Amino acid sequence: MKTLLTFALLALIGLLHLNSAANQGPGSINESCCSNVTRLAVPKGRIQNVVRSHSKCPVPSIIVTTVCKKQICLVGSWNWAKKVLTEFEKSLDNKKSPSAPFNTLPC
Template sequence: MKTLLTFALLALIGLLHQNSAAPVGPGSINQSCCPNATSVRIPRGRIQNVVRSHSKCPVTAVIVTTVCERKMCLDGNSTRAKKLLTEFEKSTANKTSPSAPFNVSPCRNETKKVS
């Protein structure tokens, strides 16, 4: 009986150790980083999501996802990108999806290529 209990405790410790890994691994940091940033203007109605790039990324950026699932990196230090991020966060506060003027245009004439 002691052997079974010891084995069960060791198995539990092993599972807890496996699940306590850091929530952000090296692969996921690279996926939220931008190799470079642009200053292109994106109509608010075409914007589906706006997030800040990971703090450990070499380029400070704001990642914008359009309604066509295309991702674009805006210069995170620009006033326009900071304002866009703030407005988007206010629009999604207490909601699951952004409210107008965001995410109102249908996907058309834009390739679904993720860059």
């Protein structure tokens, strides 16, 4: 009986370890990588956040998060996307939230 209980506990621990290893936490490479990119110009008032994808991602992209919490992956080499990223980063200098013209429109 003890052998069966020990085996069951070991199997449970193994399954829990396998499950926890499969999920990656916030900020992981997979979370900040895009598989599909587009050239969709998002109005600046609808942009809440702009970040560059992780350098190890297979597709270089710029990730825009809208005020409605939708994430849009833009082509990383697209001049419009690079300009928006630069403007967004400048608007954050010495501030905690983006300044106008970003994040001004409702969802």
